[in-house]
Amino acid sequence: MLRVAIQMDPVEAVNIESDTTWLMMTTAQDRGHAQWVYDFRTLALEDGRLFCRARPVTLRQIPGDHVTFGAEVKLDLAEDVDVILMRQDPPFDMAYVTATYLLETVHPKTLVVNDPAEVRSAPEKLLVTQFPGLTPPTLISSDPVALVDFHERHGDVVLKPLHGAAGSGVVKLKAGDPNLEALVEIHMTGSRDPLVIQKFIPAVSKGDKRILLIDGEPVGAINRIPAKDQVRSNLRVGGTAAPVELTARDREICAAIGPTLKARGLIFVGIDVIGDWLTEINVTSPTGAQQLKAFNGVDATALMWDVVEKKRA
DSSP states (O other), rough: OOEEEEEEEEEEGGGGOOOOOHEEEEEHHHHHEHHHHHHHHOEEETTTTEEEEEEEEEEEEEEEEOOEEEEOOOEEEETTSEEEEOOOOOSSSHHHHHHHHHHHTTTTTTTESHHHHHHHOTTTGGGGGGTTTTSSEEEEEESSHHHHHHHHHHHHHHETTTTTOTTOOOOEEEETTTTTTHHHHHHHHOOOOEEEEEEEOGGGGOOOEEEEEEHHHHHHHHEOOOOOOOOOOOGGTTTTTEEEEOOOOHHHHHHHHHHHHHHHHEEEEEEEEETTTEEEEEEOOOOOHHHHHHOOOOOOOHHHHHHHHHHHH
């Protein structure tokens, strides 16, 4: 039996029919692992020891009545637990980054999934830049001159916040669209983060493939199809999930990035592939496991627990 602490958004609010963290937790419960949930805001580092306030949970597959909590306890995250799942959703802001610093004080004595230092070092739209030839033409910058120049050279483009998530703030600009500079100004009034501008891939109309990798190995994929006349395919903004098989190009991409993911301790990863191009490597709180299991019976969370249990044996 493993003792597992899960750093996540409120479990009371999850959609138990689609949430990946929920599937991770129910799979762990079925295997006899003890589980607590906690909010990252309760993390407390004192005299080199990291604590949190956590509640034990008992789960059941009943919508609206899916969790029972035990009494809140104070956990020493280096002594009282074996594994920490870092599953809070972005934004990837300084609060998120600080949580990775705190969790780094207990890892790897307590196994943190994914490795907090590597999560911090691998923002989802930046890690892909380490694999030239796999990604479409992409620029990351705060410089309006550089962004406009890229737009002029590449025609139709997609503009998105560097640290955005779930399709938030993603817009398509056609060749010659005069609104780029205004959009950059609007972004910069509320953020000092750079923007990502990327050559538009027309194949997105056929779907944005989410491929799940466990310890560097691909285990399956789902296709996320955008709504009519939309560029965003994320399920949270109206995309529709559909079954899909891995292509030879998908396997080529996974073979190229898998060893790096494994070496970095990034055990549960979701990558996004549009057409033949890798667009993101998601390491914070990847989704898609429930849809994958429903479509072809592959339980990525069970495969994840196999890896975790082996590492903790």
